[in-house]
Amino acid sequence: MPADRFDRATPPVAPTSPGLVVDEQGRGTFAVAAPRARAVDLCLRQGAAEHRQRLRHYDGGLHWGHVTGMTPGTRYGLRVDGPWEPGSGMLANPRKLLLDPWARGVSHSSPLLSAFFPFEVDAMLDRRDEVPQRSEVDSGDSAVWSVVVDDAFDWQDDLRPMVDWDATVLYELHVKGFTRLHPELPPEQRGTYAGLGHPAVTGYLRDLGVTSIELLPIHAAMDEPHLTRLGLTNYWGYSTMSYFAPEPSLATAAAQQAGAQAVLEEVKTMVRRLHAAGFEVILDVVYNHTARAAATAPPSRCAAWTTSSTTGPTTVSPRTSPAPAAPSTPAPCTRWIWSSPPCATGCRRSTWTGSASTSPPRSAATTAASAPTIRCCARSSPTPCCGT
Structure with a gap:
């Protein structure tokens, strides 16, 4: 992300909130809340190479910088350097690539890997030492990356149905579980966002008298350590690692292969079709169920910003490790x-x-x-x- 004439001619304007804000050419600002971090690097993945840019500005708890080249499809992440104080819940490790908490897309679904932990772990993903030792393993090659997406979408004059409370018939369902074995769906759409928006599904729900559909979590997720140890998965999705990005594994194989933009558009198409069929769409969001799960889980997915404040979804409260x-x-x-x-x-x-x-x-x-x-x-x- 070398500086260009735009950078030199236009002084950066300090953002007032975290996230990526760019124009059609991918030029703008990026900011992340990390009030206790000593340094934050914005990292871009281009093929097998990783390019890093230090966010040199700091205002109001935000590390930020002027960026270029952040066009749709760009993979990016963050590396945070700061205090290593396990007893206070601060586990900054610049060798671990972190997601942008405000990202609208992620590169892929991934199992929980030992490389994601900021401290050294054994084969069962337990800490090797009573006092956590900072891991020297770089997670860049195996990490889930944030992906820049284009928010533009043809909603086709979509309107959100407004159902009176006294007329509401709510149906809570799981995208995959509800559609995986549906005999009238094309095989490639079973268990996916596209399948849920199919007329065979919407017609059935309408015949039941349903007015509102509540989706169990469809946010990008990752299994908790204790489930990984048991060889299990969090099927229901209550292990969010990115609240603003959809879970790739619930998209069709074609969308997953095409990338984060296609996954997001499949979700939006599903919502548009559900609205067109007369259904309200409600998302189940639980903020105390995250992929971090416990103080011994890697904070390298949804938050690792070395802060004890509660300034929004970019922070987590520190958790004190138990005394030996x-x-x-x-x-x-x-x-x-x-x-x-x-x-x-x-x-x-x-x-x-x-x-x-x-x-x-x-x-x-x-x-x-x-x-x-x-x-x-x-x-x-x-x-x-x-x-x-």
């Missing part, structure tokens, strides 16, 4: 991992140590609080799952 147990007593087992059936071949046994602060899962044997109970991992691991 005294050396003279066994550390309590605070994580439950087992297989079905219990202790199947290939599982590594692990011991639960009961304590006043922990209790067995509902499926655990009913024993005294201090009695050890043998459980096992959901899959083999080079390290013990819990206890010894």
Whole structure:
């Protein structure tokens, strides 16, 4: 993003809110709220190369800069340098690529990878050390990137239906679950945004008397660590990593292949068709369900701006790491991992140590609080799952 004549001739105007604001040529400003960060770099991905631009201006908690070349399809992300204070919840690590919290598109869906964590983790995605050590692994090659999209769309005189409360019949559904096995949908549209907007689906819902459709989360998401350890996924989408970007995996294969712009347009087309069929469209958004999930999860997706303020969706409150147990007593087992059936071949046994602060899962044997109970991992691991 080299400076051009536009940059030299036009003094940058400080933005008043975070996000990317550019013209048709991709020129404008980018800002992100990171009041405790020492430095923030805007990173562009071009093929296998990554180009970085330091956001040199700072006003009112916003790191910002004048940018060029931010045209639709451009992949970008952020790297934040700042305090490494795990006890205060501040885990700035410039080796980790972060999403723009205000991005309207993301590059792809991804499983949770060890490279995304700001601290060192083992094969089961647990911290290697009681005191988190900053990871030296760069996540750029495997990261989910923010993508610039064009907001222009042919809404075809679309109008949002306004249904009176006393006439509302609300149907809550999951995009994939509701359409995946629908026999009247083209195979390529089953389980997708496009499928939900198909006349076969809208006609069925209309025949039921439905007036309003509430969609379970369709925001870009990533599975939480505890589910990844178990080999499971958050099917319902309650693990948001980007609130303003749609989840790519719910789009048709063709849209996913075409990129973030095509995914966004498929979502908008779905909404337009649902409106045309007379339905209100309501999005389920839960702000206390994020891909971060816990203090031990990587903050490198939806927020990692080293701040304890609550100035909007670009920040998260820090979470204090638990104090280590005294050396003279066994550390309590605070994580439950087992297989079905219990202790199947290939599982590594692990011991639960009961304590006043922990209790067995509902499926655990009913024993005294201090009695050890043998459980096992959901899959083999080079390290013990819990206890010894």
